[in-house]
Amino acid sequence: MVESRPVELSPDPVAQTLSGAEDSDSSHDDSGQKALVAEASPHSPPRHSRKSTFWTLSYKGSPEVPDGRFKELTNESVAEYPLGYPSLAAYQNSHPTHRVYRRFGTLRNRVILYRQWKLAKLEQDLFELDVADDKPSNKHRIQSLRMDQADNSSKRIELIEVIDKELKEYDELLEREQRSGLLQKPAKRHFRSLINYLWNRKPIVKSEIALLKRQDDFIMLSEQTESPIEHVIDALIYRFRIAWIRNLFSEKAQREKIDKTKDKYTYLTSTDRIRTSARIVASVLAIAVIGVPLYILAANNVCNRTRLTVLFISLAAFPAAIYTAARPKNLDLFAATATYCAVLSTFFVATSSLNLGQGGPNSFLNTYNGTLLP
Numbered sequence: 001m002v003e004s005r006p007v008e009l010s011p012d013p014v015a016q017t018l019s020g021a022e023d024s025d026s027s028h029d030d031s032g033q034k035a036l037v038a039e040a041s042p043h044s045p046p047r048h049s050r051k052s053t054f055w056t057l058s059y060k061g062s063p064e065v066p067d068g069r070f071k072e073l074t075n076e077s078v079a080e081y082p083l084g085y086p087s088l089a090a091y092q093n094s095h096p097t098h099r100v101y102r103r104f105g106t107l108r109n110r111v112i113l114y115r116q117w118k119l120a121k122l123e124q125d126l127f128e129l130d131v132a133d134d135k136p137s138n139k140h141r142i143q144s145l146r147m148d149q150a151d152n153s154s155k156r157i158e159l160i161e162v163i164d165k166e167l168k169e170y171d172e173l174l175e176r177e178q179r180s181g182l183l184q185k186p187a188k189r190h191f192r193s194l195i196n197y198l199w200n201r202k203p204i205v206k207s208e209i210a211l212l213k214r215q216d217d218f219i220m221l222s223e224q225t226e227s228p229i230e231h232v233i234d235a236l237i238y239r240f241r242i243a244w245i246r247n248l249f250s251e252k253a254q255r256e257k258i259d260k261t262k263d264k265y266t267y268l269t270s271t272d273r274i275r276t277s278a279r280i281v282a283s284v285l286a287i288a289v290i291g292v293p294l295y296i297l298a299a300n301n302v303c304n305r306t307r308l309t310v311l312f313i314s315l316a317a318f319p320a321a322i323y324t325a326a327r328p329k330n331l332d333l334f335a336a337t338a339t340y341c342a343v344l345s346t347f348f349v350a351t352s353s354l355n356l357g358q359g360g361p362n363s364f365l366n367t368y369n370g371t372l373l374p
Helices: 013-024 030-038 048-060 085-093 105-132 136-143 145-150 156-182 188-201 206-213 228-239 243-248 252-257 271-298 304-325 330-351 362-368
Strands: 100-102 218-220
Touching: 085 188, 100 188, 105 156, 188 206, 188 228, 228 271, 228 304, 271 304, 271 330, 304 330
Parallel strands: none
Antiparallel strands: 100 218
């Protein structure tokens, strides 16, 4: 960031106005500020131009610079790299969902088991050494660490140092395996996207693609937080291969990453745009789940039997709608369903012709049987 330096101005009101404008645009360099002061004249632009400049900066995110310093900025393209491991690395870097890699879980456990066996053997060696020194002539070795260390014929301290080194490596292996196990497995479509790219473009030789056969041993570095609605929208975009729809859900920077003349089967979608669309669908779904039952329950020409049917159907459909729009925890889902049930039940009693206080407990059953008129 370029630091703004104060410039002494004359007490002229026009110059003071320019000084206020200069202080507000502190991100420009000093040469531009001095030029503004030098060019101050009675014909300075009106104050509303600052507002239009503010809206331009807010909308475009960066100031419009006439020297074209931002025009040469580009995005990385997979086609820039030679076909092979360079292009494969660029492809996996082009989108967060492409970062799918082997976990090598079996190999990790083999190494852990080997270290575990070594530690078990060292543990047994230490135990046998302690038992061997458990006699009057060597009792001082197991009763005093200082005397045991001073005894040159004792191997206990050296053995403990070896055990400590092995334990550090063993603990590091366990921590690495724990972190690796916490990584999410890729969704089926994300794993198949990698396979499709390798099949269509053939960046590496066939014999080296054999490591991809273990599809249950892959992890994805990016976290998958998409809701079921986002998954459906992404699947629909993939199934209906309409150019303008795909362009609607992708950004220009993403389209520049893939050269369609060489790889026409690969496309990238914008996570933000899909998430925004999913929120719109979830909002419409929430309005429908709440508004439609309330509209039917408030209708005057609907009998109580129909109202009860709508009430039970709505209560059954609400948890499914919530789980479709998001992935709530069981407690949150239970609390939301209970609240929804209370709201609809209260509205049902308020809008129906039931009079539980006067009709007694049998009035509800009579209403359900259709004997009580609406």
